[in-house]
Amino acid sequence: MxxxxxxxxxxxxxxxxxxxxxxxxxxxxxxxxxxxxxxxxxxxxxxxxxxxxxxxxxxAEPAYQPLSKIELRRKLNRMQYDVTQNEATEPAFRNKYWDNKKAGTYRCIVCEQELFDSKTKFKSGTGWPSFYQPIDEKVVGFRNDWRLIYTRIEVHCSRCGAHLGHVFDDGPEPTGKRYCMNSASLDFVEAGKTDKNQSATGSSASKDAKQD
Missing domain, CATH: 4.10.220 (Light-harvesting Protein)
Known part of the structure; x- marks a missing residue:
């Protein structure tokens, strides 16, 4: 002080x-x-x-690593491989999801990227599962297909390049598009179920697939 x-x-x-x-x-x-x-x-x-x-x-989700041809042949059945890798077309009305009415999500059979929601699926009368739009514009890619006498627009998975089908301009509103897909290129996950819930179904489906 x-x-x-x-x-x-x-x-x-x-x-x-x-x-x-x-x-x-x-x-x-x-x-x-x-x-x-x-x-x-x-x-x-x-x-x-x-x-x-x-x-x-x-x-973050790790970057997708493409499968080799050998790995793809082990993972996919003959029809799935021919459709996704060689752009083959499965028979109409004799495929897995053409008349599937369950709610859920359709994923790429090769890389499991989500492609279509069942809410956008509609009855096209063609014998193949048809959708009026993908889940997101970024999940699919397009290119011209010249194999027929007229040009078609081929649709493939944007992540792994797997062939899915074709898109046409005769679909319903609001898009007017018809994404005509091969069931063999898709894997359906029912709403309210996880991959674990579907593991048994997937195993049985894999066994059935080997018989193709």
Whole structure:
């Protein structure tokens, strides 16, 4: 307390101009101290953001690795392989999903990318499963098919390139499109069921497939 009183007496005895100068000097020094801390704070925030990005990247789905021809022949039955790899067409009215009315999602038989929702499936009378739109425009790709006397638009999976079927301009609203797909290129996952629930069904289907 004695030191503090002596300092106040000394400070009060100084000229007003000197005291103002001391106040300004102290303010400048304090501001410099704060500015010196800012880079460290910003760097800490950047590091935190980078760590968050790394964590999100580690949890992201790994990039799809294409299967070799040998692996594809092991995974697919003869019809599935011919359709998805050689652009063959399965028989009308004698395929797995042409008359399937269950709710669920249709995935690519090769890479399991989700392609069509059952809500967009409609009765086309063609004998093949038909949809008026895919789940997302990005899940399918297109190219011209010149194998017949007229040009058709071939549809394939955007991730693995598996042939799915063709798209025509005679579908219902709201798109007016008919995605005429091969059942052999699709795998159906019923709504409310997980892959584990369907593992038994998948095993039996695989056994049936080997008989094709």
């Amino acid at each position: 004695i030191i503090e009183d002596e300092f106040l007496k000394f400070f009060g005895a100084l000229p007003m101009k000197t005291r103002l100068h001391m106040h300004l000097t102290a303010a400048v020094l304090f501001s410099g101290f704060l500015l010196g801390l800012m880079p460290a704070v910003i760097h800490a925030d950047d590091t935190s953001a980078a760590e968050k990005q790394d964590a999100a990247a580690s949890q």
